[in-house]
Amino acid sequence: MKRALLWLPLLGFAALFLVIASGLFTPAERVVRSAMIGQPLPAFALPPLVPGKAGLASSDFGQGKPRLLNVFASWCAPCVTETPVLLRLKAAGVPIHGIAVRDTEPALQRFLAANGDAYDRIGSDVESRVQLSLGSSGVPESFVIDGKGRIVLQHVSDIRDEDVPAIIAAVKAAQ
Numbered sequence: 001m002k003r004a005l006l007w008l009p010l011l012g013f014a015a016l017f018l019v020i021a022s023g024l025f026t027p028a029e030r031v032v033r034s035a036m037i038g039q040p041l042p043a044f045a046l047p048p049l050v051p052g053k054a055g056l057a058s059s060d061f062g063q064g065k066p067r068l069l070n071v072f073a074s075w076c077a078p079c080v081t082e083t084p085v086l087l088r089l090k091a092a093g094v095p096i097h098g099i100a101v102r103d104t105e106p107a108l109q110r111f112l113a114a115n116g117d118a119y120d121r122i123g124s125d126v127e128s129r130v131q132l133s134l135g136s137s138g139v140p141e142s143f144v145i146d147g148k149g150r151i152v153l154q155h156v157s158d159i160r161d162e163d164v165p166a167i168i169a170a171v172k173a174a175q
Contacts, residue, residue: 036151042133046123049100056123062149066174067095069143074103074111076139082158086118094171098122101131146174
């Protein structure tokens, strides 16, 4: 009996090692999905942040025309990488509205001047309330909103060139 007890710590360590090793070699699902898919946009009204550009409200959606809603920030490095792709989407006829999260007017103006402006409207979400109500887990994150004001697609992370066909198809299907 005493001999069996001597092996118990080694068996416990081996079991712990196997659990940790299996976690390291089994990839986890890293994408956070919004529970809002298929739901109407939550009600919101965000003030403008950039002079000459209107703010953003949920009432701007659901008027028969699908749009891309992009949650971004001037301090976000992947948002800089995403901007040329957003400009290509805009050139392809995709209307894009933005929600600037925890941003300031001077910083956002510098961001738009340096990287380009793909946005028809930009609302200021200083406290991230609208971002959180969308089920957004970070920036950048984009949502395709259909012509009735419902969320039909969520894209977590920056939009890349390889994502463009799927986004354009989702906007067209969301008529």
